[in-house]
Each structure stands twice: as C-alpha cells, then as structure tokens.
Amino acid sequence: MLLKDLFAVTMLLSIYGLLSATFFVAMDAVDVAFTEASVGAGISTLLLLVVISVTGRRERRVRHKPYAALFVVILTSMLLVFGTSDMPYFGSADAPIHNHVAPRYLNDSMQEINVPNIVTAVLASYRAFDTFGEVVVIFTAGIGVLALMSVSSKALSKSQPLNRPRGLYEQHLVIRIVAKTLFPFIFLFALYVQFHGDFGPGGGFQAGVIFAAAFILYAMLFGLDAATKVIKPAVIELLAALGVLLYGSVGIVTLLNGGNFFDYDYLLADPIAGQHLGILIIELGVGITVTCVMIMICFGFSLRRRAYEQKVAIRPKEGAV
Amino acid sequence: MKRHSISLFCVLVAFWLLNSGHYGFLLLALGIISISFVLYLTHRMDVVDHESQPLHLTHKVFAYHLWLIKEIFHSNIDVLKHIWRGQLTITPTLKTIKISQQSDMGKVIYANSITLTPGTISVDLENDEILVHALDASSLEGLELGEMDKRISKLEQI
Amino acid sequence: MIIAATLAIFCAMILAISRAFMGPTLYDRILAVNSLGTKTVLLIALLGFVMGRPEFLDIAIVYALINFISVIAVLRYSDSNQFKENSSENEPIGKER
Amino acid sequence: MDLVISISSGICLLLGSFICVSGSIGLLRFPDFYTRMHATSVTETSGVALILIGLMILSPDLLVFAKLVMILLLGLLIGPTTGHVLAKAAYHNGLKPKLTKSGNEQSSVPSSERGGDISKS
Incomplete structure (x- = not known):
C-alpha cells in the first residue's frame, strides 16, 4: 500500500527522525542525536509542512509505474549493503578511523584546546574549514530559496485579501496562552544550547534550528504580518550574510596575525584563550546564519502562498467587472 | 506590564542557572546577555502580559x-x-x-x-x-x- | 529496574509506531506521533541514567519542545482550507458504521 | 537509606512503565480516534510523572533534578494543550466520534457544526 497523502507521509518521516535520534543516543553519539532531534524531527517537519501548504496535500497520480527507478534503487542499495561487508566491525580497534587522526583528537585536544566536548573541538577548531563550508552551503540554500520563491513586494502590498483565514490567535485560546508562556523559555533554551556547546551536546547548528523553529511557530500562530513586524525580512537576510561574514572574518584575522586560516592560536596572546574565543565566535556565526536562513525559507514559502491566495481572491472580481 | 517583565526575568534567570551548571564569569555574562535579548524579543513579540505570567x-x-x-x-x-x-x-x-x-x-x-x-x-x-x-x-x-x-x-x- | 523501564518504554514505542502506520485517519497518525514523542523523551531520559550520562536530559528537553512545535504546526495547517475539501481520510470510519 | 531510595524509585519506574505500556495498548485497542486520545492521556500524565519521579529519586545532583522537574512541567503543560488542539482540529474537520446510543441522543451537535465553525468564529 502506498500512501498518497503527503501530510501523512510527513508525519511518518518525523517518526523516522525520532527513531534515528534514539538510535544515536543509544550509540552514545550525543551531539548527532541532538542535531537529529532538532533538525530531523523539528525543522524539517516544519519546512515540509510549509511546502505542502503551497503545493497541496495530494500526490499527483502518475500513469506509468516507476519500476525502472525501483530497480535502480534496489540494485544500488544491494551494492551498498555488499560494500558494508568490507567495512571494519563496529568498534574494532584496528579500523582505519581509529588509526588516523582520531587518537590525536582524543589525546591532545584537552591540552591544545581545553574544551571538554571533543565533538565541538573537532567541529569548530580542527575542522573549522569544513564547518565553514557547511555554513556556506546553508547560506547558499537560503539564497537559492530566496531567488526562486521571492515575490515582488509591490504585488503583495497592492491589496490585502479580504477573506484570508486569520491566524490561530483568535480561534485557539488554549494554544495562544500556552504558546505565550513557552516562547521565552524556548528562546532562552536555544541560547543556552548555543553557548554551552563547549561542555555538552549542542552548538550553533542546533541552537539556530531551535530558535528558528520557535520563531516559525510564532509566525504560524500570530500571522506573518506580526512576525515581519518583529523582524523585518530585509534584516533577516542581512543577518544571514553577517553570520557567514563573522565566521570568515575570524579566519582572516588569524591570517593577519600570522597563522593559518582558522588557526585560533593566533587570535590572542594565550593560545588556549584564543581557541575559546575563536570557537565562541564561529559558533555564534553558525547560529545566526542557520536561524536566519531557516526563517528566510519559511517566509519565502509563506509569502509565495499569500501571493497565490491573493491572485485567486482577485480573479473572480475582475471577471464580474 | 513592568511587574510581568520582572517576574519573567526572575524565572528566566532561574531557568538559565539550573540548566547551565557552569558559573564562570564568561557564561554568566553570556547568560545575562541572552536573557536580556530574550526579554527584548518577547517584548517586541508582545507575548509578555498577564496571560503568559499569571501573577495574580x-x-x-x-x-x-x-x-x-x-x-x-x-x-x-x-x-x-x-x-x-x-x-x-x-x-x-x-x-x-x-x-x-x-x-x-x-x-x-x-x-x-x-x-x-x-x-x-x-x-x-x-x-x-x-x-x-x-x-x-x-x-x-x-x-x-x-x-x-x-x-x-x-x-x-x- | 531502569533497564526494565527502558525495555517497557521501547515496547510501548513499537505499539505506538504500529498505530501510526495503521492509521486509519490522519489524526490517528498525528496522535501516534505525538505520543511517540512523549515516549522518546522518557526513553532518552532513561538511557541517560542507564549510561550514566545525565547530560542526555538536554536532548529530552529539546524533544519535548520540538514535539510541541511540530504538532502545533501540523494542526495550524490542518486548519487551512485545503484539508476540508478532501476529507476522504475520514472515510474508513464512515464505512464501519 | 540506599535501599529505601532504590526500592521507592524502582516502584515508581515499574508502575510508570506499566502505565506507559497499557496506554499504548489502549492506543491500539480502542475503537476510534477520540477514545484513543484518552489512552494516550494516561501515558502523558501518570506514566510520564511516575517515571520522571522515579528518576528524580535517583538523580545524583541538583541540576539533574531540576532538569527532570523541567521535563515534567513541560510535559504536563504541553500534553493537554496538544491533546485539546488535536481533538478540536479533528472535530472541526468532520471526524465524528463513535458514541454509544445514550450519548448520541444527548448531542446532535457534530453534524450541524461540521466544518462550518472556523469561518464563522
């Protein structure tokens, strides 16, 4: 039985996110579990819902049966499964990954960086350049959505639709009050995650996603107009670029101080303090960029939807005239 | 309005301290900055009132x-x-x-x-x-x- | 005893997942996902104690918050008009009656 | 003292997990959406509370205790809210509850209110 209801498919997908996060917890990969919790179960469900609200709920019927595609998928997955038989056993000591750089991360990171959470040390210091790449990818995705989905502001402001369904604000007393109570705590928790990446699971990516999810919830409950009044879309776009810039400029400063790109030892006189400062700043940059890009994507789709609704609302009138 | 802000501030401080567990200068300073940012944002969002902080x-x-x-x-x-x-x-x-x-x-x-x-x-x-x-x-x-x-x-x- | 509780929650999660796949209506699925989320929170908290790493509780809090956000988002969109036009999801109950 | 702690937390955890499992069984056994919601609300109130209290008794320090209390409070605030909203959305989108005969006579509301309420209010 194939589900044609995209909405139900989204719900089942969020189960996948929940389960894989539990799996990561059981494997003791706390940071990955944290990311999966916030990204897989949280923001991707939200964004898929926003997309469904634009595209419609039903999958279009296809005439041909995609057997060829199914065949390719099965073949590829069988090859991949076959490939895993050559991989070293889980946790075996002579696996290549345990002999290359991992021992150095595990043994020396405490002296070199002095951050209790090794994942953060690897992500933000040893592999800062890779993470920079990831942030740029996220930023590029945001720009892409902006380029594809943007609606000219003229078309929107021309006329406000008359019968647009109002936000949940008026309809749902219960959600309104509970959400109002919870918002400050969600935001503060996101900031807590942002700044405690050194000590426990967390960091810029997760914090950004939680923050953005809370803000998107606000936009859903209180309407897009209220949300754009809180932060103007232009400011969000600017901040998204600023986050990447903040990250990159740390690298530039280290270059100017005579070190390698993202070698935080050269940020301050004391290498350890330099590492701490560098990690703090780039995590902040990551957090800002992720938050703003997620909000940007959500706004893009919602504005698109509104423009479409206006078009539908205006057309019959013109016919009557 | 002022009453609600103060109570929210106190609750947020407690929330931060109980979550954090690190009481170094840097993290406390970051905590204060975060809390003031959240207060600013929630005021802009207009969600701080008698409904979210039922003091009465x-x-x-x-x-x-x-x-x-x-x-x-x-x-x-x-x-x-x-x-x-x-x-x-x-x-x-x-x-x-x-x-x-x-x-x-x-x-x-x-x-x-x-x-x-x-x-x-x-x-x-x-x-x-x-x-x-x-x-x-x-x-x-x-x-x-x-x-x-x-x-x-x-x-x-x- | 913690391990026994973990296994029990795991069983409960499997039952909830089977409800999510069985449906029959969309709301049953949402309900199953919601209760699965609650159980995941519990499971993560329990696993944190089993492994002796209580910092897992952060993840549990995130789950509780994310679960709220995603369910509210789902219902926000189920309120919009396109969900009333094709309410064919509700047919199974009509047939049974 | 240790014995008291481990026994009391063990009892809480055992009861809590029993309630969670029976809530899930109710989720499978009950006939329609609304009755299934009752089953999950059992899990969400007493199941969650008992398991978290069991963990609270075991918690090594104040911070862990505080986080468990936070999870419990969040659960007790969020659980009924999502439940209410879910039921409301289902009802307004025309999902009729299965009622017993006596219940049917009492309420003729659902058919007349079906769907039209959101645009009205």
Whole structure:
C-alpha cells in the first residue's frame, strides 16, 4: 500500500527522525542525536509542512509505474549493503578511523584546546574549514530559496485579501496562552544550547534550528504580518550574510596575525584563550546564519502562498467587472 | 506590564542557572546577555502580559494543583481499568458543558484541567461552553456537578 | 529496574509506531506521533541514567519542545482550507458504521 | 537509606512503565480516534510523572533534578494543550466520534457544526 497523502507521509518521516535520534543516543553519539532531534524531527517537519501548504496535500497520480527507478534503487542499495561487508566491525580497534587522526583528537585536544566536548573541538577548531563550508552551503540554500520563491513586494502590498483565514490567535485560546508562556523559555533554551556547546551536546547548528523553529511557530500562530513586524525580512537576510561574514572574518584575522586560516592560536596572546574565543565566535556565526536562513525559507514559502491566495481572491472580481 | 517583565526575568534567570551548571564569569555574562535579548524579543513579540505570567493566580494555584493531582490519580485508575477490560465497558459520550469563568485564563485552565484528567477531553472551547468528550458517561456526570468549575472560579477571585 | 523501564518504554514505542502506520485517519497518525514523542523523551531520559550520562536530559528537553512545535504546526495547517475539501481520510470510519 | 531510595524509585519506574505500556495498548485497542486520545492521556500524565519521579529519586545532583522537574512541567503543560488542539482540529474537520446510543441522543451537535465553525468564529 502506498500512501498518497503527503501530510501523512510527513508525519511518518518525523517518526523516522525520532527513531534515528534514539538510535544515536543509544550509540552514545550525543551531539548527532541532538542535531537529529532538532533538525530531523523539528525543522524539517516544519519546512515540509510549509511546502505542502503551497503545493497541496495530494500526490499527483502518475500513469506509468516507476519500476525502472525501483530497480535502480534496489540494485544500488544491494551494492551498498555488499560494500558494508568490507567495512571494519563496529568498534574494532584496528579500523582505519581509529588509526588516523582520531587518537590525536582524543589525546591532545584537552591540552591544545581545553574544551571538554571533543565533538565541538573537532567541529569548530580542527575542522573549522569544513564547518565553514557547511555554513556556506546553508547560506547558499537560503539564497537559492530566496531567488526562486521571492515575490515582488509591490504585488503583495497592492491589496490585502479580504477573506484570508486569520491566524490561530483568535480561534485557539488554549494554544495562544500556552504558546505565550513557552516562547521565552524556548528562546532562552536555544541560547543556552548555543553557548554551552563547549561542555555538552549542542552548538550553533542546533541552537539556530531551535530558535528558528520557535520563531516559525510564532509566525504560524500570530500571522506573518506580526512576525515581519518583529523582524523585518530585509534584516533577516542581512543577518544571514553577517553570520557567514563573522565566521570568515575570524579566519582572516588569524591570517593577519600570522597563522593559518582558522588557526585560533593566533587570535590572542594565550593560545588556549584564543581557541575559546575563536570557537565562541564561529559558533555564534553558525547560529545566526542557520536561524536566519531557516526563517528566510519559511517566509519565502509563506509569502509565495499569500501571493497565490491573493491572485485567486482577485480573479473572480475582475471577471464580474 | 513592568511587574510581568520582572517576574519573567526572575524565572528566566532561574531557568538559565539550573540548566547551565557552569558559573564562570564568561557564561554568566553570556547568560545575562541572552536573557536580556530574550526579554527584548518577547517584548517586541508582545507575548509578555498577564496571560503568559499569571501573577495574580500564584498564591492560590498550589492548592488547586494538589486537588487536581488527586483527581488525575483517580481518573487514571478508571481509564486503566477500561483499557484492560476491553471496548465493551466504555461508553463514549459527547456533551457541552456550561462554564462560569469570565477571563480567558480561567477558561484555558478549565479546558486544560479537563484534558489533563484522563477520561475526559475538551474538544472545543467557545464563548462560555466547553464540548467534552468522555470515555465513560460517569466521569462526565462528575464534571457536571461542577466541583472543578467552582474551584477554578475561586482561583480567579483575588 | 531502569533497564526494565527502558525495555517497557521501547515496547510501548513499537505499539505506538504500529498505530501510526495503521492509521486509519490522519489524526490517528498525528496522535501516534505525538505520543511517540512523549515516549522518546522518557526513553532518552532513561538511557541517560542507564549510561550514566545525565547530560542526555538536554536532548529530552529539546524533544519535548520540538514535539510541541511540530504538532502545533501540523494542526495550524490542518486548519487551512485545503484539508476540508478532501476529507476522504475520514472515510474508513464512515464505512464501519 | 540506599535501599529505601532504590526500592521507592524502582516502584515508581515499574508502575510508570506499566502505565506507559497499557496506554499504548489502549492506543491500539480502542475503537476510534477520540477514545484513543484518552489512552494516550494516561501515558502523558501518570506514566510520564511516575517515571520522571522515579528518576528524580535517583538523580545524583541538583541540576539533574531540576532538569527532570523541567521535563515534567513541560510535559504536563504541553500534553493537554496538544491533546485539546488535536481533538478540536479533528472535530472541526468532520471526524465524528463513535458514541454509544445514550450519548448520541444527548448531542446532535457534530453534524450541524461540521466544518462550518472556523469561518464563522
């Protein structure tokens, strides 16, 4: 039985996110579990819902049966499964990954960086350049959505639709009050995650996603107009670029101080303090960029939807005239 | 408005300190910055008011919660019995119940208390009526007697 | 005892997942996902104690918050008009009656 | 003292997990959506509370205790809210509850209110 209801498919997908996060917890990969919790179960469900609200709920019927595609998928997955038989056993000591750089991360990171959470040390210091790449990818995705989905502001402001369904604000007393109570705590928790990446699971990516999810919830409950009044879309776009810039400029400063790109030892006189400062700043940059890009994507789709609704609302009138 | 901001600030400080567990200078400073940012943002969002910080209820709310916990305990046992005995014993019922609360806050407390007690769900909340779905008709009768309603009304009187 | 509780929650999660796949209506699925989320919170908290790493509790809090956000989002969109036009999801119950 | 702690937390955890499992069984056994909601609300109130209290008794320091309390409070605030909203959305989108005969007579509301309420209010 194939589900044609995209909405139900989204719900089942969020189960996948929940389960894989539990799996990561059981494997003791706390940071990955944290990311999966916030990204897989949280923001991707939200964004898929926003997309469904634009595209419609039903999958279009296809005439041909995609057997060829199914065949390719099965073949590829069988090859991949076959490939895993050559991989070293889980946790075996002579696996290549345990002999290359991992021992150095595990043994020396405490002296070199002095951050209790090794994942953060690897992500933000040893592999800062890779993470920079990831942030740029996220930023590029945001720009892409902006380029594809943007609606000219003229078309929107021309006329406000008359019968647009109002936000949940008026309809749902219960959600309104509970959400109002919870918002400050969600935001503060996101900031807590942002700044405690050194000590426990967390960091810029997760914090950004939680923050953005809370803000998107606000936009859903209180309407897009209220949300754009809180932060103007232009400011969000600017901040998204600023986050990447903040990250990159740390690298530039280290270059100017005579070190390698993202070698935080050269940020301050004391290498350890330099590492701490560098990690703090780039995590902040990551957090800002992720938050703003997620909000940007959500706004893009919602504005698109509104423009479409206006078009539908205006057309019959013109016919009557 | 000022009262609510101060209480929110205190709660947020407690939230940060209890979550953080690191009391170095840097993290405390970051905490203060974060809390002020959140306060600024929530003010811009206009979500800090008597609805999100129900200060006027504080001194009576504990007694009510104790009573509610007792109710939840009883109705839990009822629903558990129904689960294990099977479908034949349940008599699902839908009924509207009049409520006497005036403020939004009181209505929400009532609706949430109904939902929180297993065996009854508030399906819809309109002007002064709550539509309740109950697993068992007897639990609806208990609700109609108005014990919970009275207690919440008492809660609201300052 | 913690391990026994973990296994029990795991069983409960499997039951909830089977409800999510069985449906029959969309709301049953949402309900199953919601209760699965609650159980995941519990499971993560329990696993944190089993492994002796209580910092897992952060993840549990995130789950509780994310679960709220995603369910509210789902219902926000189920209120919009396109969900009333094709209410064919509700047919199974009509047939049974 | 240790014995008291481990026994009391063990009892809480055992009861809590029993309630969670029976809530899930109710989720499978009950006939329609609304009755299933009652089953999950059992899990969400007493199941969650008992398991978290069991863990609280075991918690090594204040911070862990505080976080468990936070999870419990969040659960008790969020659970009924999502439940109410879910029931409301289902009801307004025309999902009729299965009622017993006596219940049907009492409420003729659902058919007349079906769907039209959101645009009205």
